[in-house]
Amino acid sequence: MIRKIIFILLVLGIVCGQDYDSNTGKPKETSGNEEKVSRLDGILSFKNNPIILKKGDDEILINQMEKIKVVTTDGNVVIGMYYKISILKKEIIVSGKHKKSKIYYEDIKEISRGIGHKSAEYGITGATLGFLGGVVLGNIIVKDDAYRGVIGAIFGLGGGIGGLVGGLSSGFKTPIDFEEPILVNNNEWEIVN
Secondary structure, three states: OHHHHHHHHHHHHHHHHOOEOOOOOOEOOOOOOOOEEEOOOEEOOEEOOOEEEEEOOEEEEEOOOOEEEEEEOOOOEEEEEEEEEEOOOOEEEEEOOOOEEEEEHHHEEEEEEEEOOOHHHHHHHHHHHHHHHHHHHHHHHOOOHHHHHHHHHHHHHHHHHHHHHHHHHHHHOOOOEEOOOEEEOOOOEEEOO
């Protein structure tokens, strides 16, 4: 029964995941550098290029997956990793912890790059909490006193590893601090791509 369900899900994933060309009936090919938005909009111009900031002869590159903080003209603060840029729509995408934010060039007041990351701090906290949660869960589930300690340790080890991985990945996206902000669109720095 489980094999049938897995097979059906696999087939549905393959069939629904394909994007076919209506003229030829064959799957569309993409370079991998674009982002599919919807079947109606097709492929937009989002690229994995760096943000290029220019002031006179000076240039600053903000590469993909760099941690940044963007302050918009209406006062919103978006913290996350620089994801992609749309040259046609003049907007960038910043991937935060829970969602991706699209920000137009003209709405950007300042950009700051992140310094360092909190992966060690978050990893230790996640491992500790995961281990303790696993031990408690193992002791609650097992009723036999002879196996309670062993199962608690196994669950604790599994919870600790899961907490460590989760904490490391979450902490990697969280900078310790930010550099001095770069003012954009105030006769200062300009996004040139």
